[in-house]
Amino acid sequence: MKVPLANLLCITVLASSGSSFPMERRGAAGKEKKVQYAAWDDVNVLAHGLLQLGQGLKEHVDKTKGQMRDITIKMKVFNVTVSELGKLTQRLLEDNEALKAKAKNLEDHENQILNVSTDLQERTQELVRDRQKDHEKMNKLEEKVDGMMQGEGLEVGNGNSTDPRNIQLMLEAQNKRIDDLVERIKQQQEKLDKQNMRIRTLQNQIHMRNERSSHRLKDDDVHLNTSSEQRDSPVAVASDCHELFMRGETTSGLYTIQPADSQPFEVYCEMTPDGGWTVIQRRQDGSIDFDQLWQAYQTGFGSLNGEFWLGLEKIYSLSKRGNYILKVQFSDWRDESQTIKYPFRMNGEEKNYSLQILESSAGNLETSLSTEASGVPFSTRDKDNDQKNDLNCAKQLSGGWWFSNCGRSNLNGRYFVTPAPKQRHQRKQGVFWKTWRGRYYPLKTTTMMIAPVEIENKS
The missing domain is CATH 1.20.5 (Single alpha-helices involved in coiled-coils or other helix-helix interfaces)
Structure with a gap:
């Protein structure tokens, strides 16, 4: 219970x-005794x-x-x-x-x-x-x-001659x-x-x-x-297109990559038998205006399936580990083409994304991209970082580029379909590579891509 x-x-x-109730106690003689109470x-x-x-x-x-x-x-x-x-x-x-x-x-x-x-x-x-x-x-x-022919071994008289x-x-x-x-x-x-x-x-x-x-x-x-x-x-995202190639990807196209200490972003990968190249620039039809301001060149613009500029910050995040190769391809209006390769190093925003060519080639074709020891900073018409004190090369030539001066190369200039403008000041604003077809010849296509130097060791 x-x-x-x-x-x-x-x-x-x-x-x-209960102990507080009175208790009676009697003596031997039967007399009542005093009652005691608890406090x-x-x-x-x-x-x-x-x-x-x-x-x-x-x-x-x-x-x-x-x-x-x-x-x-x-x-x-x-x-x-x-x-x-x-x-x-x-x-x-x-x-x-x-x-x-x-x-x-x-x-x-x-x-x-x-x-x-x-x-x-x-x-x-x-x-x-x-x-x-x-x-x-x-x-x-x-x-x-x-x-x-010398009459040796022939037996004409005997009728045994070989025809x-x-x-x-x-x-x-x-x-x-x-x-x-x-x-x-x-x-x-x-x-x-x-x-x-x-x-x-x-x-x-x-x-x-x-x-x-x-x-x-x-x-x-x-x-x-x-x-x-x-x-x-999840499996880590590849850091560039060559790592994707090493993982078994062999088809050119759009992929998502994530360089070290960077957010993932989409790129166009050019897959070759020797490895994968990350494309950073393409000109082919003039569909995109490349006369953009600093912020646009920093973040990138255009369409990865067409004409585009990947973005200075993304290019830097890809190449900041060092030991990268820059490959430049361009063609003229006769569909003749040239390819140039440079080992290079690129600095970050604090140095205006300056480009430094690590090895100077003896060929004349390569000299159109500057080989300054300290690197050449990137310039746009709203941020003049070129080595000309009296003018802004990006304003004079159009587009953003690594201008040491205003006359050697500019693959981000205005796109002209032949025939080029007759005015000299307009023609020099075009896409040109001086040591190939001259400063005033507008190129038909250009492609810039980068890859780690290991790709050359396998070719």
Whole structure:
């Protein structure tokens, strides 16, 4: 039977206060003796102490109930977490098995390609040996022909002379066979080059898949050791187009990259057999006005699928690690083209994005881009940083550029469709490269792109 705590306390107080009632005591002779009473203050103190004890017990019981509820909730959460961890572990095991299967399939495919490549090489070697034999036969035939021309070995009187016409036909047949063999060797070599390219691409894909698998497993291990609420981190965004190429991307187009200490942004990647180039400028039809102010050149403008300027800050974030190459391509209105490459270094906004060419080429074509040791700052018509004290090159020539002076190059000038304007002051505002077609020749197309120096080591 359960008794409420308040009733129990009341009973205890009454029992204790009972000592305050008068008590009669009789002596041996039966006479009444003096009645004794307990002090009322003592009774109050005792009752107050009991009440405080009861209140303390009640608070302790309430606190214990709250702790029990917290423990119950934590146990439920723990059970849920254990269940989730079990499911996650099972999923990780399944993913690991799937990755192993994919890696094995890629390895088998690579082995098949290597076998095909080996067969092609053996066939090429056989063709080379056949060609060598044909050359030896040709040499012998040439010796015979020389002997015939000098009267050696001919037996005209005996009727055993060899017909020179037949020998000529034999030589022509041998030459045709040699030409056919050379053409077959070229075709086989092209196939070998394509197979090698595919092998290298597959190797890069396998390498990147292995890295992703390794990173993913490491992240999952950290996830299991820390919290059930943590999830796998996504694969890091590539820092430039060449890193995308090393991950297996071989198609030119738009991609998102994220250089170190920078926000992700979209770029146009020019993929070549040797690697990926990040395009920073393109002129092709005059659809975009490049006579822009400093802020526009700093952040970028235009369409990545057409004409555009990527932006000084983005170019700096790409190249600030150093060891980058600038490739400049341009063409004239006869569709003749030129390509120039510079190792370069570019500074940040505090130095007005100055461009420094690290190696000076002996060729005259390259001298149109300045090679000042301290670098040449970028200029626009609202921010004059050029080395001309008496005028603003960006205002005089149009567009923003690394102007050391106003007359060597400007790929961001006005776009003129031939014929160019007759006025001299207008023609010098065009897109030009002085050491190629002259200062007053408007170029048809220009493309500027950058890539790490490793791309040259593989070419």
